[in-house]
Amino acid sequence: MRILLVEDDAGTAAEVARGLTGAGHLVNHVPDGRAGLMEAIGGGYDLLVVDRMLPGLDGLGVIRALRAAGVATPALMLTARAGLGDRVEGLDAGADDYLAKPFAFAELLARVHALGRRPPLNAEPSLLRVADLEMDLLRRSVTRGGQRIDLQPREFRLLEVLLRQAGRVVTRNMLLEQVWDIHFDPRTSVVETHISRLRAKLGEPSLIHTMRGAGYVARAPDA
Amino acid sequence: MHKETPARWWATTGFRITLLHLALTLLGTLLLAGIGFWASSRFAVQQIQAEIERDAGVLLNAGRLGGPASIALSIEARIASDRSGTQYFLLSGPDGGRIAGNLAAAPRSAGWATMGLDAATDESVLLALGTPLPAGHFLLVGRDLAPVRDLESRLIGAAGWVGGAALLLALGGGLVIGRSVVRRAAQMERALAEVEQGRLNTRLVARPGGDxxxxxxxxxxxxxxxxxxxxxxxxxxxxxxxxxxxxxxxxxxxxxxxxxxxxxxxxxxxxxxxxxxxxxxxxxxxxxxxxxRAAFSNVDLHAVMETVAELYASAAAERGQALETDLAPGVTMQGDRDLLAQMLANLVENAIRHGREGGRVVLALRPGPEITVADDGPGIPDTEKPLVFRRFHRLDAARSTQGAGLGLALVAAVAELHGLAVTLEDASAASPPGLRVRLKA
Missing domain, CATH: 1.10.287 (Helix Hairpins)
Incomplete structure (x- = not known):
């Protein structure tokens, strides 16, 4: 993916750029909002990673201006402020996701991948599949090897989020946000317990793998 | 958050001003009426005294020239010509018998006196001047005070009307002044209540110049x-x-x-x-x-608590605990959903951590709202419950007790932000007693 990074802190920018490049992406870095807007307005990028606090034009302003100009490139906003109001403001301005500093790089990478390959809204798949596991979103049913599996609504949602990102890491925070609408990090490992229950219901061999320090990924056992 | 009960009408400044205004007007009217009454009545009596003295003078003069017979003649003439019927005379001889006049009998005391008229039908009071004459004769000249009493009752009647009108005017004026004071004060109260709610950009209405x-x-x-x-x-x-x-x-x-x-x-x-x-x-x-507070919205507590309970159910199950819910549907409150969720999560985490293994944790919601989170762990001794409370608010203590302390400090801060009172109590009479945290609006 071609990623534009708009970040004024040189150190953070270097670390993020290094990590994203290491994951096989092309990264271009600009240090302020005005330059970021000029660069992004051409629409030549697959993803924008924009810091909220920037000298001159801030991150919100950049994304608002881009959306007003009809540029729909997905944008991930980074911020040191993560209050509810800030998050809502960021999303209202047109950002697609919001990540609070400090963040684990794995979290950033997982969200970058989730955003970068988000399917267009009108092309929602109705059938999600990993190995012999099938989820029918219209019938709300899950089968493995043709065998029907009964899931609670919340377990269904959890599996759905993992399957939509099949093959890519989904972090604990992403699951908390998308499954429970919880925007803080509980100290107890609640997500892990839900995942183990889901794993038990889905049977062997496990299709949901734990990526230490990063999150979970749904994929075939041999992949 | 301090909820003000609406001001009762008798506790408003407006009512007090009206009352004070009324009291002062009443006092002023009474004072004025009293002075007027006293002065008028005194003047009328003085007038009568002057007339009596003049009559007595004329009669005494007649006596000096022509003796008692002359006085008697003069008295008869006066009675005959008195159309008002208010003049009274008595000339008595040395034996006390009446020689002339229209009074039956009267005490023979010199100087001014007031006496009742003996006629039962007439309650008039007589003002009289007694003068001893040579050779044991005695002259009494009197006037009926009825006109004065009449004047007095007219004065009282007039004072009543004037006073009543003044009181009505004062009441009206007081209400007008009071209402404007109350209205302005209520405007200010409303604006400041908004500020208290966190809307710091609210301002009071201030007319240029103004009062x-x-x-x-x-x-x-x-x-x-x-x-x-x-x-x-x-x-x-x-x-x-x-x-x-x-x-x-x-x-x-x-x-x-x-x-x-x-x-x-x-x-x-x-x-x-x-x-x-x-x-x-x-x-x-x-x-x-x-x-x-500025970002408060209507939060469905039932839904939030259900989510939190569901989120922690499997964590509780890992310790063999049952996470039970007893949630009244449709209970909402003005608040910050994320903060309330985090507060509840912290409470449930604590309950799971301190609850008995294989025991149960109960989340309950009642209209009010009233939220309780109860465990069946060792609980907290009564003597220490208030101390735990105090520790909720102290950052130092929170730091020294690591994450848990901050979790409780956060619970206290969120509860206070939402106007919820936090109380700790034993969950049951059994042993161990367990702990119930109650959050009540």
Whole structure:
């Protein structure tokens, strides 16, 4: 993916750029909002990673201006402020996701991948599949090897989020946000317990793998 | 948050002003009427005294010239010509018998006296001047005081009418003044209540020039400007700290992450703990500033509690605990959903951690709202319950007791922000008693 990074802190920018490049992406870095807007307005990028606090034009302003100009490139906003109001403001301005500093790089990478390959809204798949596991979103049913599996609504949602990102890491925070609408990090490992229950219901061999320090990924056992 | 009960009408300044106005008007009217009454009545009596003295003088003069016979003649003439029927005379001889006059008998005392008329039908009181004459004769000249009494009752009647009219005017005036005071005060109260709710940009209405209320409003507005500026500066500082410290910490964490080995992992975990404590402190400070009240919306407590219970059910199950819910549907409150969820999560985490293994944790919601989270663990001795409370609010204690303390400090801060009172009690009479945390609006 071609990623534009708009970040004024040189150190953070270097670390993020290094990590994203290491994951096989092309990264271009600009240090302020005005330059970021000029660069992004051409629409030549697959993803924008924009810091909220920037000298001159801030991150919100950049994304608002881009959306007003009809540029729909997905944008991930980074911020040191993560209050509810800030998050809502960021999303209202047109950002697609919001990540609070400090963040684990794995979290950033997982969200970058989730955003970068988000399917267009009108092309929602109705059938999600990993190995012999099938989820029918219209019938709300899950089968493995043709065998029907009964899931609670919340377990269904959890599996759905993992399957939509099949093959890519989904972090604990992403699951908390998308499954429970919880925007803080509980100290107890609640997500892990839900995942183990889901794993038990889905049977062997496990299709949901734990990526230490990063999150979970749904994929075939041999992949 | 302090809820003001609407002012009762008798406790308003307007009512007090009206009452005071009435009392003063009443006092003034009474004073005026009293003085008028006293002066008029005195003047009327003096008039009568003067007439009596004049009559007595004329009769005595007649007596000096022609003796008692002359007085008697004069008396008869006067009685005959008295159309008003208010003049009374008595000339008595040395034996006390009446020689002339229209009075039956009277005490023979010299000087001024008042006496009743003996006629049962007439309650008039007589004002009389007695004068001893030579050779044991005695002359009494009197006048009926009925005209004076009549005047007095007319005065009282008039005073009543004037006083009543004055009282009505005073009542009207007082109500007008009172209502305007009450209205202005209520406007100010409403505006300040909004400020209390966290809407710091609310200002009072101050007309240019204006009365003391406008001057007061301008002064309050200036104070609010200062407060808003201070809050903005505080927020700026918080943001700067957040930005300036979190950014290098994030960098540090990223560098540590790229290292290998258990030491590096431990360092990342330590870094996370610093960041977590730091975030919790900033969050508590932000909550305590009340700024988040501005973003309050209607929160479905039933749904939030169900989500939290569902989220923690499997964690409780791992300890063999049953996480039970008893939630009244449709209970909502004005609040911050994320903060309420985090508060409930912290309480449930504590209950699971301190509850008996294989026991149960009960979440309940009643209209009010009233939220309770109960466990069946060792509980807290009664003597220490208030201390735990105090520790809720003390950052120092929270720091020294690690994450749990911050969790409880956050519960206290969120509860206070939402106007919820926190109480701790034994969950049951059994042993161990367990702990029930009650949050009540």
């Amino acid at each position: 003391e209320f406008d001057r007061l409003a301008r002064r309050v507005n200036a104070t609010l400007d200062r407060l808003a500026a201070t809050m903005a500066a505080l927020r700026q500082v918080t943001d700067d700290i957040a930005h300036d410290l979190r950014t290098p910490l994030t960098r540090l964490r990223q560098r540590l992450e790229s290292l290998e080995g258990p030491e590096a992992e431990a360092a990342v975990a330590e870094c996370d703990r610093i960041l977590e404590i730091f975030a919790a402190l900033l969050r508590i400070a932000q909550i305590e500033s009340g700024a988040r």
